[in-house]
Amino acid sequence: MNSKDPLVADGALVLDERRLRSFLQAFYHWYEEASSPAQQCSRSRVLLICLLVRFAALRLGEVLSLDDMADIDAQKGMIHVRGKWRRDLPLPRSALNRLLELRDAPCNIRARGELCHLDPAYVRRIFAMRAEEAGLSGLSPTGLRNFREQELLRHGVPLPTVEFFLGRRKGGQAAPGELAHLREVFRLWERASQTGRHNVVNGTLTLLQRGEFSCFLTLTTQAGTTFFIRCSTRTFVRLDLGERKKASAFIRSLQVVILSEKLDERNCFEGIVDDMLERGEEARVMIRLKSDSQQFCAILSLRRARDLALSRGSSVWVMIRPADFTFCGIEESAV
Missing domain, CATH: 1.10.443.10 (Intergrase catalytic core)
Incomplete structure (x- = not known):
């Protein structure tokens, strides 16, 4: 560097x-x-x-x-x-x-x-x-x-x-x-x-690929929105995900990325800003997906929020990396 x-x-x-x-x-x-x-x-x-x-x-x-x-x-x-x-x-x-x-x-x-x-x-x-x-x-x-x-x-x-x-x-x-x-x-x-853990996605689980170290899955909501998720094979086995038809996964607010335009990436969805709260140098933004009733909370710097010109009713894109999802039932630190 x-x-x-x-x-x-x-x-x-x-x-x-x-x-x-x-x-x-x-x-x-x-x-x-x-x-x-x-x-x-x-x-x-x-x-x-x-x-x-x-x-x-x-x-x-x-x-x-x-x-x-x-x-x-x-x-x-x-x-x-x-x-x-x-x-x-x-x-x-x-x-x-x-x-x-x-x-x-x-x-x-x-x-x-x-x-x-x-x-x-x-x-x-x-x-x-x-x-x-x-x-x-x-x-x-x-x-x-x-x-x-x-x-x-x-x-x-x-x-x-x-x-x-x-x-x-x-x-x-x-x-x-x-x-x-x-x-x-x-x-x-x-x-x-x-x-910050209320960003929970519930849906039908499908295994796409199982490797020695990680697994690639999809979680499809009742409204038909499909989220791609990657987890470790150890987690897949420990939670018996191969035997489950339904599952829930959460994403922390700090891992929800807000964009001004769509990227050619998995889990990139168009949404509407439902609410926005500014405190100090940070902003908490509530976003509802256009294709679903699914809501996500994102926390970002106030500077970034202003660069995106965020306000109620704004159209934005939300991106979540597949590896950033955690299946409910796993205790993770805020780490």
Whole structure:
């Protein structure tokens, strides 16, 4: 990448919600494509480290020294960080549940307590490979940590509290009210994330192709609109999709793309803007497909919304990548 690349600013990779999700999806796909229990165990350990950096904003050295049994308090929803910048951090409940799911997986029983004790060079190499797959060459664990810092600030967390969360403040103890404030921010964030999952498509399922690692399917609504969906073969088997005639899939609001004109891509539909709400630097747009009663909610920057000249009644095109759908029944983090 060069200095003119829109993904780069001052020599550093610029990470936003959409790019972060692409990176995490690459990590999840890599994890789900493990070909043996031993490989699944190995990959789950790196995924565990990735999620700790993403949600707890830990330095890589802090993650690698973490005892996943002693330092994760499931009852209190806290992470104990060791070392020079020792501190106790609350985590969003959905993120904590995903960490516990990985830690307590049958394949990891023997390694529990030491799941995060991996070679830093190996972890950085895996990060770089997944970033390359997501088109984010140059993204590192530090980039994830920096994103979390900006995310907390955007959600209204005061700078001193963010400094505590990232371990930059001397003393390592939270000031009165800081932990309660963080928990409230996480609660509101999770509520917003759940609200963003209302983009559910219900219909008749048809398998087009089944491969060793992924499957290609269609989901056709009662009105006749067909959505193309790609999922991992592991997901296909786990949810018994081959035996189901009906299914539901959801798409998160941040993954719904609004266009001014049609692209020659699957899942590109013409729609009408039913409603639009502006808050700060973002806009929430409700779109109804012209060919169906199906509605989608999209969240985008206010600048992008104005570039598209969006308003109630506007005609737009909606595009959803087949791999961005998730079949209902799978618990995914906002990641």
